[in-house]
Amino acid sequence: MTVASPVIDVRGLNKSFGALHAVHDFGITVERGRICGFLGPNGAGKTTTLRLLCGLLTPDSGEGEVLGYNVMSQSELIKRRVGYMTQKFSLYDDLSIEQNLIFTSRVHELDRRAARVEAALERLGLVKRRRQLAGTLSGGWKQRLALAAATLHEPELLLLDEPTAGVDPEARRTFWDEIHALSDEGMTVLVSTHYMDEAERCHEIAYIAGGRTLARGTADQVIDESGLTTFLAEGPNVGRLIPRLRNHAGVEMATVFGTTLHVSGRDRAALEEAIAPLSQAPIVWTETRPTLEDVFIQLTADLQREAD
Numbered sequence: 354m355t356v357a358s359p360v361i362d363v364r365g366l367n368k369s370f371g372a373l374h375a376v377h378d379f380g381i382t383v384e385r386g387r388i389c390g391f392l393g394p395n396g397a398g399k400t401t402t403l404r405l406l407c408g409l410l411t412p413d414s415g416e417g418e419v420l421g422y423n424v425m426s427q428s429e430l431i432k433r434r435v436g437y438m439t440q441k442f443s444l445y446d447d448l449s450i451e452q453n454l455i456f457t458s459r460v461h462e463l464d465r466r467a468a469r470v471e472a473a474l475e476r477l478g479l480v481k482r483r484r485q486l487a488g489t490l491s492g493g494w495k496q497r498l499a500l501a502a503a504t505l506h507e508p509e510l511l512l513l514d515e516p517t518a519g520v521d522p523e524a525r526r527t528f529w530d531e532i533h534a535l536s537d538e539g540m541t542v543l544v545s546t547h548y549m550d551e552a553e554r555c556h557e558i559a560y561i562a563g564g565r566t567l568a569r570g571t572a573d574q575v576i577d578e579s580g581l582t583t584f585l586a587e588g589p590n591v592g593r594l595i596p597r598l599r600n601h602a603g604v605e606m607a608t609v610f611g612t613t614l615h616v617s618g619r620d621r622a623a624l625e626e627a628i629a630p631l632s633q634a635p636i637v638w639t640e641t642r643p644t645l646e647d648v649f650i651q652l653t654a655d656l657q658r659e660a661d
């Protein structure tokens with residue numbers, strides 16, 4: 354692999370479990386040092402896609418390379434060069450932080466074990482807690498320990514499956530600072546998440562639903578390409594407008610966010626027609642840039658309509 358080659362360059366990946374086609378024609382190119390976020394509803398196929406890319410599952414069909422190795426035939430070589438953090442905490446509750454890291458380094462038969470463990474403890478701010486049992490750590494610290502374990506062998510590609518699910522905002526921010534620090538050093542990161550703020554912290558995102566990639570690009574590109582227009586209503590009890598909007602042609606989504614109502618659709622004229630009769634004081638309407646969440650709700654609704 355030359356320096357300029359993408360770390361991931363795959364096309365047409367498919368994976369079925371019996372009759373369930375979990376991943377349809379998945380393709381992606383990710384350059385070195387990029388953080389790529391996978392978003393999508395539960396059961397969309399994000400975990401399966403991550404597993405296809407790190408060599409834990411072999412695609413039924415497809416082609417391409419991960420870290421310069423053939424994704425169909427060299428999964429063993431890929432597996433050894435990636436770090437994978439699963440959804441479940443998979444370390445030992447009854448071992449200390451340090452013992453867990455030593456154990457992981459032995460399982461992977463790493464060289465320079467003591468130095469690697471020490472560096473990981475320092476990097477993730479775990480030195481003071483090194484003797485604390487993993488089972489007694491809070492969610493955020495557990496995730497940092499899991500990240501330390503997943504990066505101990507200095508992988509070139511890191512796959513994180515919902516790494517911050519259930520972790521408080523402060524710990525999530527610290528975790529993301531660490532992901533960005535790794536990326537700045539050249540680590541390529543694929544991360545699945547349900548959090549919109551995390552999607553915005555990725556260099557690029559892929560939105561997956563029903564096993565298909567429905568949108569791909571930077572957050573701005575995904576918003577621009579959605580073709581959505583969004584109006585925002587502010588005023589007392591804006592939620593009461595929803596029943597009058599939902600069945601109106603042109604209104605594809607009407608959802609309350611806090612004290613504001615977001616109304617979106619792709620047909621601007623029809624949307625303006627829908628809100629016109631509701632534009633009376635004290636309700637104030639303004640046009641706003643659609644958020645990623647607006648776009649994702651829209652994409653999932655499209656898929657649902659197709660399925661019905």
Ligand SMILES: Nc1ncnc2c1ncn2[C@@H]1O[C@H](COP(=O)(O)OP(=O)(O)OP(=O)(O)O)[C@@H](O)[C@H]1O
Nearest residue numbers: 370373375393394395396397398399400401402545
């Ligand atoms: N080993 C397996 N055997 C059978 N079905 C599976 C297997 N792994 C995943 N599936 C199914 O494939 C589909 C995609 O699952 P996957 O875990 O990839 O989705 P996901 O997007 O990661 O979901 P979540 O956000 O809930 O983690 C689901 O319907 C799931 O039940």
